Amino acid sequence: MSFTYQAGTPFAGDGLKDVTTTIKDGSYTAIIGHTGSGKSTLLQHLNALLKPTAGTVTIGDRVITNETNNKNLKPIRREVGMVFQFAENQLFEQTVAKDIAFGPTNFGVPAEEAEKQAAAMVALVGLPPEVLEQSPFDLSGGQMRRVAIAGVLAMKPSVLVLDEPTAGLDPAGRAEMMTMFNRLHQEQGLTIVLVTHQMDDVADYADHVLVMDQGRLVKEGTPREIFQDADWLADHQLGLPKTAAMARRLTAQGFRFDPLPLTTAQLADQLLPQIGGPAHD
Amino acid sequence: MTAAIEIENLNYRYPDAKRPALHDVSLTIAQGEWVAIIGHNGSGKSTLAKNINGLLAPESGRVTVAGMPLNEANVWKIREKVGIVFQNPDNQFVGATVQDDVAFGLENRAVPRPEMLTRVHDALVQVNMLEFATREPARLSGGQKQRVAIAGIIAQRPDIIILDEATSMLDPAGRSEVLALIEQLQARSAMTVVSITHDVDEAASADRVVLLNDGEIVEQGTPAALFTHGEELLSLGLDVPYPERLKAALRRRGAKMPDGYLDQEGLVKYLWTLHSTM
Secondary structure (H helix, E strand, O other): OEEEEOOOOOOOEEEEOOOOOOOOOOOEEEEEOOOOOOHHHHHHHOOOOOOOOEOOEEEOOEEEOOOOOOOOOHHHHHHEEEEOOOHHHHOOOOOHHHHHHHHHHHOOOOHHHHHHHHHHHHHHOOOOHHHHHOOHHHOOHHHHHHHHHHHHHOOOOOEEEEEOOOOOOOHHHHHHHHHHHHHHHHHOOOEEEEEOOOHHHHHHHOOEEEEEEOOEEEEEEOHHHHHOOHHHHHHOOOOOOHHHHHHHHHHHOOOOOOOOOOOHHHHHHHHHHHHOOOOOO | OOEEEEEEEEEEOOOOOOOOOEEEEEEEEEOOOEEEEEOOOOOOHHHHHHHHOOOOOOOEEEEEEOOEEOOOOOHHHHHHHEEEEOOOHHHOOOOOOHHHHHHHHHHHOOOOHHHHHHHHHHHHHHOOOHHHOOOOHHHOOHHHHHHHHHHHHHOOOOOEEEEEOOOOOOOHHHHHHHHHHHHHHHHHHOOEEEEEOOOHHHHHHOOEEEEEEOOEEEEEEOHHHHHOOHHHHHHHOOOOOHHHHHHHHHHHOOOOOOOOOOOHHHHHHHHHHHHHOO
16 A cells, blocks of 8 residues: 555655555564654554555455545444554543543443443553542653553454554653553453564564555564664664664674574573573582 | 752742652752753652752752852843753744744843854754754654754853753654764863753763652762662663663573673673683
8 A cells, every 4th residue: 555645735745655564463563663764654544544545454354445435434443442652642531530431432332331441441551440530630641641541442442553652751661561561462362563663672572573664664574583684774774672782792792692682581591601601609 | 160050958849749849959060060860750850950940949948050049039040051951842842943943042032133143053053953944843853853952052052951851752863863962062062961861871971870769869979880770770760771681681590790880892891701711
């Protein structure tokens, strides 16, 4: 599929060019690429917020083309939950419970049931039940973001699309947030699509990686395949996860790693025999 | 060395808050020094910054900036000495073009036009954004936006620049752009830098790191000394530097690792020594 911004006007600009890929059910897919590479444009096609100018996007069994009518897109929007950057900016209700219940109520769930669901969602994102009756605006930034995510989860999506979900959080908050998504992926079987600049998160969590550059899909594969070629990544203004970067420095000093370690534990496991093993004193 | 900022027994409490946001904080920052202030969210870092330029008024204690006690009579003079760069680059633009935006603060201070033109030009040269002078700020990348925000501040020739998580919303390339710029500014114009940060690389660039917890200074020292806290750093609001993480993982596997802080290069050398004597 391709997408042109403001097609048919003098301001027309290429957003995406001839992209072909499949995101598998139950996968954890990361989309990487430097600022302006088309990551967010691609993301907005995943629940038909944008429609391709040419080609097709198939979501479940629904085919979206340029001709697709804006009516009847609700089931797709419900199926594919979208967590935008700085999701906490979209909170507006008086209480956390009402904010989370807003989406389901819009989709016809009775208010009482929706608020009951809200309690379950709050637990799912790791917040204490006390927050339900609090104003979302009295919570910390990280907690507010969790409430916004709970609001998306309340729609019971099967796919969760995350656009830089940890931007602006402190390191502990980032780690908690990423662990939470991984838990949702493992326990609820959610398909996850993550747009991120954090290569460590790609290495730690994704099983499939799409690399975007200037609106094109320039490479896809497992994290290990993608991070194998540091020079190619640098050409596309992308870096390595910290572990892979360290392994690269060590390789230059005569160490050998096979396969390429992606986590600190994998690197330590492969390093140990090369530095004389455990100490014997 | 003269002090750029002197804080003595500072206490601050937000209206209706049960606990003080800052409790008995004393800190002296020398002219030309780069101090990183770290701590987890809610530890009082930003409150401290706002007390330095009088955006907040302390409950008790004294703040002296560039030799002037912070009070109602001096606050405007002090704000001329202290520039703050905030977290979100999109929240601090007022001008329609990059150069208008850099000129905004000077216009407010009624700087004569010929001088304003030179200062805007010089500031844009310093942040390496001159070729973008007539562009719309909204169309720049995050790193470029923060560089323009910094140009707006250095055009006013402050003595002190405060970075309030100024790199936290940038991608890795934007982050290193801004960090390199700050290093240059400090080296070239002896600017005093106070950076509030969660970023390990930013903290590592500082001369001194001050750790805040629940509104109190709990520790201060060189970055290397603080980094020896290893995995504990996460609860202090910083990421654990990668060499410390790898050392911990190797130690758990029974390898002998040195206690002191090693940067990447140091650790690679150490491991290489073990490898070559096998």
